Amino acid sequence: MKNIYLPQLAQITSVKDETPDVKSLTLKLKDGAFAYKAGQFVEVSIFGMGECPLCISSGVGQVKDGIEITVRGVGTVTRALHELSVDDEIGIRGPFGNGFPVDEVAGKDILFVAGGIGLPPLRCLINTVLARRQDFGQISIVYGARTPSDLVYKDELKAWAARQDLEFQVTVDAKDDGWEGNVGVVTTLLPKVTIAPKNAVAFTCGPPIMIRFVIIDLLKMGFASRDIISTLERYMKCGVGKCGHCAIGHKYVCLDGPVFSYQQLEEMGEE
Amino acid sequence: MQAKLLPEANLLPLLKRLMAEAEVIGPKRTEAGDVVFEPLERPEEALHHDQYVQSLFPLKDYFFPQTEPLFKVRLEKGAAPEPIYQERKRIFFGIRSCDVSGIRFADRFFLRDFEDIYYRKKRDNSLLISISCLEPGPNCFCVCCDGGPTLKQGYDVQLTPLGEGYHVEALRSRLEVRQNPTVPGRACTTSQVTPLGEDCYVEAGSPKGEEFLNAHQEFFLPASQEDEGRKQDGLAGVDQKFERSTYVAYAIRKITRREVADEWWEELAQRCFGIAGCRYVCPTCTCFHVVDLRDGKECVRQRSWDSCSFVGFTRMVSGETAREKPRDLLRRWGEHKLNFLYLLRDGRHGCVGCGRCLTTCLGRGDTWNIVSRIRELSQQE
Numbered sequence: 001m002k003n004i005y006l007p008q009l010a011q012i013t014s015v016k017d018e019t020p021d022v023k024s025l026t027l028k029l030k031d032g033a034f035a036y037k038a039g040q041f042v043e044v045s046i047f048g049m050g051e052c053p054l055c056i057s058s059g060v061g062q063v064k065d066g067i068e069i070t071v072r073g074v075g076t077v078t079r080a081l082h083e084l085s086v087d088d089e090i091g092i093r094g095p096f097g098n099g100f101p102v103d104e105v106a107g108k109d110i111l112f113v114a115g116g117i118g119l120p121p122l123r124c125l126i127n128t129v130l131a132r133r134q135d136f137g138q139i140s141i142v143y144g145a146r147t148p149s150d151l152v153y154k155d156e157l158k159a160w161a162a163r164q165d166l167e168f169q170v171t172v173d174a175k176d177d178g179w180e181g182n183v184g185v186v187t188t189l190l191p192k193v194t195i196a197p198k199n200a201v202a203f204t205c206g207p208p209i210m211i212r213f214v215i216i217d218l219l220k221m222g223f224a225s226r227d228i229i230s231t232l233e234r235y236m237k238c239g240v241g242k243c244g245h246c247a248i249g250h251k252y253v254c255l256d257g258p259v260f261s262y263q264q265l266e267e268m269g270e271e
Numbered sequence: 272m273q274a275k276l277l278p279e280a281n282l283l284p285l286l287k288r289l290m291a292e293a294e295v296i297g298p299k300r301t302e303a304g305d306v307v308f309e310p311l312e313r314p315e316e317a318l319h320h321d322q323y324v325q326s327l328f329p330l331k332d333y334f335f336p337q338t339e340p341l342f343k344v345r346l347e348k349g350a351a352p353e354p355i356y357q358e359r360k361r362i363f364f365g366i367r368s369c370d371v372s373g374i375r376f377a378d379r380f381f382l383r384d385f386e387d388i389y390y391r392k393k394r395d396n397s398l399l400i401s402i403s404c405l406e407p408g409p410n411c412f413c414v415c416c417d418g419g420p421t422l423k424q425g426y427d428v429q430l431t432p433l434g435e436g437y438h439v440e441a442l443r444s445r446l447e448v449r450q451n452p453t454v455p456g457r458a459c460t461t462s463q464v465t466p467l468g469e470d471c472y473v474e475a476g477s478p479k480g481e482e483f484l485n486a487h488q489e490f491f492l493p494a495s496q497e498d499e500g501r502k503q504d505g506l507a508g509v510d511q512k513f514e515r516s517t518y519v520a521y522a523i524r525k526i527t528r529r530e531v532a533d534e535w536w537e538e539l540a541q542r543c544f545g546i547a548g549c550r551y552v553c554p555t556c557t558c559f560h561v562v563d564l565r566d567g568k569e570c571v572r573q574r575s576w577d578s579c580s581f582v583g584f585t586r587m588v589s590g591e592t593a594r595e596k597p598r599d600l601l602r603r604w605g606e607h608k609l610n611f612l613y614l615l616r617d618g619r620h621g622c623v624g625c626g627r628c629l630t631t632c633l634g635r636g637d638t639w640n641i642v643s644r645i646r647e648l649s650q651q652e
Contacts, residue, residue, distance in 0.1 A: 003354050004385045005341045005572075047344045047352070048570040050563050052588075075588040089348055208591055235587045237561045237574075240385035244558030244577070245584060247603075248593075250612040255384060269529065 004240050007045045007091025012084055013066065018152040021073050022117060023082055024057065028066040029092060036060065036067070037099030038125035039231060039259045043239045044069065044077065045091030046084075052077040053236050053254070056095060057120035059127025070120035070152060096239040097258050100125045100203065100229065109137040109195045113214050115186050115206025116145050119152050121231055122205045130166075139166040140195045144186030144210075148172050148179045167194060186210060187217050197222035203229050215262055228262040272481045275473040275491035276498055277430060282471075285490040286314035286364065293360040293398075296333065298323050308333075308366065317365060320432050324408035329370050329554035329625065330363060331377060334393045337551075338575040341389065341561075346568050355571075356389065362398045365430075368419030369411070369625040371401045373554020375425040379617045380557055398483055402471075403431040405509055410626030412515035412639055418623030420509050427480035430471040433501045472502040515626075515639060519609060522645040523620060527611040531645060533598060536605070539644065540597035542634035547578035549604065549628035549637055555621045556607075558584070579603045601636055608638045 010027040018024055036056055045051040052075060058068035073082040084090065102125070110129060114122045129136055141160055145151045151170065160168045169189045171182035182189060186206070202223050204214045211230055218228050234246035234253040246253035248268050260268070277285070289295045296308050297317040306323040308330055344352040374394075381390035403421035404411075413419030422429055472494055475481040484491060510516070525531050550556040560577040563570050577584060580600050585593035594600055607613065608622040628637035 001386070001388050001391065003342075003388045005389075006352055006354055009349070009351060047350075047572075048346050048563050048565045051561065051572075078588070091352065207589070233587060233589070233591075234593060235585050237559065242381065242385070242387055242557070242559070243561065243574075244579065247579075247607075249606060250610060250616055 004242075005093070005238070007043070007051075007093045009089050010066065010092045012086055012088050012090065015085060018070060018154075019150050022070060022150075022152055023073070024068055024070045024152075025081065025084070026058070026063050026066060026068045027090070027092065033065045033067075034095060036095035038102060038128040039100035039121060040095035040097045041121075041239070041254075041258065042067065042069070042092050042094030043096070044081065045093070046077055046080045047091060049080045050077045051091070051093075051237070053096075053239055054078075055121040055124065055231070055258075057124050059124055059131060061131070062127060070117075070123075072117045093239060096254055098256065100259050102128060105201045106135045107137065109200035110139050111193060111195050111200055111202040112139075112141045112143075113186060113190070113202060113204040113206075113218075114141075114143045115210040115214075116150060117152070118204075118206030118210070119143055122203055123153060123156070125203060126160075133165060137199065138195050140193050141166060141168045142171075142186060142189045142193065143169070144171045144173070144189070144206075146173045148176050169193075185213070187213050190214075190217050190221065193221075197224075197227070201227045201229060205231050208233065219262075225263040225266060226261045229259060230262065230265070231258040232260060232265070233258070272475045272484065274494040274499065275484055276494045277471040277473050277491055279469050279471075281490045283314045285487065286311065286317060288487065288490070289362050289364070290314065293362045295362045295364055296330075297364040298326060298366075308363070311364075320365065320402050320430075321406065324404060324406065324411065325367065325625065325627065325630075326370075328552060329373050329627065330366060331373065331554055331557070333361065333363070334374065334377065334390055334397070335381070335557060335559075335576075338573055339389060341572045341574060343569055343571045346565070346570055352572070354388075356392050358392050358396055360396045361393075362400065364400045366399060366401050367404060367625075368401055368422045368426075369413040369623045370554055371399055371422055371425045372413070372416075372418040372619070372623040373625065374399065376555045376617055376619055376621065376623065377557055380555075383617075398427050398479060399425075400428045400430065401426040403429065403506065405432060405434075405505060407509070407513045408626065409514060410629040410639070411513060411624065412626055413624035414510050414513045414516055415519050415642070416622050416624035417619065418625065421506050422476070424476055426474075426476040428483055429474045429476055431474075431502045431506065433470045433472055433498065434505050470498075472498055515643075517643075517646065519620075519622065519642050521649055522642040523609050523611050523614075525645050525648065526605055526609045531602075531605075531648075535648075536598035536602045537596075539636060539641070540601040543580070543597055543601050543636040544634055545580050545582075545597070545600070546633075547580045548631040548633075550578040550580055551576060552627035552631050553608075554623055554625060554627075579607075604636075605638075605641050609642070 009030040013028050014026045016024045041053050041055045043051050044054050054069045056067045057070040071078050071081050073079040112122050175183045202218050232253050236246040236254050237243035239254045241252040241255040295311045297311045299309050306326045340355040342352040342354045381387040558577045559574040561574045563572050582595045614620045622638050629639045
């Protein structure tokens with residue numbers, strides 16, 4: 001009988017500073033790699049400190065025998081994660097959650113709208129999609145952060161900007177001296193997106209307030225509510241539908257989500 | 272399996288035997304006068320069925336303890352967590368139908384999708400011997416929720432008291448059987464036979480229950496058709512004795528269709544003190560919190576009961592709280608107990624009608640009050 005609460009050990013193989021308060025850690029799983037889908041999450045343990053849910057940020061197959069997580073140090077566990085270094089060990093349970101629909105959106109144009117620390121879950125999907133680029137139509141990525149230093153995956157953003165087979169836009173709420181790009185919240189970039197909503201699906205992830213405004217604009221642009229797909233953030237303890245914290249009606253964000261279409265969110269009474 | 276009869280005289284010898292085989296959890300009265308299910312130290316401690324209706328707490332603490340260690344781990348590199356399991360064999364004697372219904376609901380919840388091994392081990396090591404209620408308590412409304420007073424399924428063994436005094440002919444033949452040493456396993460002596468004692472009609476509701484009856488057959492007699500008739504007669508009038516007897520369907524419909532207005536919940540929520548008493552005494556409430564307890568070089572990860580009535584229950588690290596208005600916290604309770612979607616998912620709706628929330632709640636935010644006040648809405652329609 002499997003014990004769903006028992007973490008397996010994982011070794012930190014690299015640590016990268018993304019922003020002043022965000023780090024990416026790659027993990028080698030001691031019991032061997034597991035299969036996962038973009039949009040799924042893991043429960044990360046530091047024994048003695050606790051456990052917290054974090055999305056897997058690496059594209060499927062991107063990290064050999066493991067995964068990458070991108071963590072903002074805000075809570076007890078995430079701040080403790082920031083103190084760790086290469087070769088340290090942590091506990092991992094998962095992968096949990098439903099993940100993004102990937103095969104279901106093949107053949108469609110895809111718009112990604114991310115804000116701040118909302119990019120990591122989408123980046124897992126973006127890399128998964130780009131790994132089979134020919135299966136999808138036009139691709140557009142829109143990303144915003146508070147300041148230029150809050151942008152995560154800076155090297156990858158440059159690589160996306162250089163690609164000819166996708167449209168990439170980035171903005172910051174407040175610029176600094178070196179910034180020459182767009183200034184303004186992420187929704188200010190949406191009018192410049194060339195994708196036609198008719199045969200497109202939009203994925204959005206970011207702070208709840210951003211998601212609310214993005215959804216309003218996407219609906220105005222003509223996206224159907226079933227074609228707007230987001231991930232819900234909820235306080236959760238177990239990740240497996242038992243602790244009850246993430247329940248909305250009879251659904252559990254950890255089991256039935258965290259990925260939901262806006263249509264589903266409306267049906268669940270979440271806005 | 273054919274039903275059995277448990278002569279009252281065999282009850283204490285049976286309990287004595289069970290206590291030699293496992294820990295027996297039975298109904299006891301505390302010095303303060305409360306009824307609790309605790310390990311029996313002597314068979315005589317077990318309350319007779321007419322000495323109690325409802326225990327202070329349901330039995331969930333035995334399967335999903337208020338605090339429960341999940342694993343321990345040494346705080347050093349390479350140390351893997353070691354699970355901590357409780358695998359004591361337990362027999363639960365004299366539990367009420369509503370509590371069996373509550374356990375069945377929790378079974379569906381804990382054992383579906385990702386199976387909870389801690390719950391599974393405790394359930395596998397348990398035997399549920401329930402007893403049908405012939406007299407409801409003042410706050411009972413199981414009859415409105417398919418939670419009792421007697422059960423068609425869910426128990427391992429169900430006892431139904433048959434009332435005092437029975438047919439002389441049947442009595443005589445049974446006395447003969449009891450006194451005949453050649454009949455295998457006749458343990459009781461003539462002096463233990465109480466002709467006017469209260470026998471129980473005994474049914475097995477699971478393979479585990481059948482196995483139990485087979486292994487202890489010397490304590491039971493075959494039940495006759497007449498006994499079954501007496502059982503039915505005894506139960507026939509029970510439903511009418513409930514003070515609270517209207518089925519909860521209307522409230523289920525209104526809540527499931529989200530036809531109960533925010534303002535309605537808001538008004539009721541003003542009466543909620545947010546103490547979570549209802550959640551703690553509810554057999555179907557199963558939310559928990561998890562903490563790591565450090566002790567020197569070791570850490571124990573422990574879960575403990577939590578409650579959706581607490582504002583912090585859904586507070587995220589970002590500072591956002593998914594549910595914080597009193598009305599939403601109360602509605603969450605109403606939804607879990609009465610939304611039809613739980614019936615689709617867990618086989619029944621989340622209220623078994625034990626009435627403990629009603630006993631506990633100071634502000635009358637309990638399920639019964641929700642049900643009856645929603646019913647009042649129907650008169651306004």
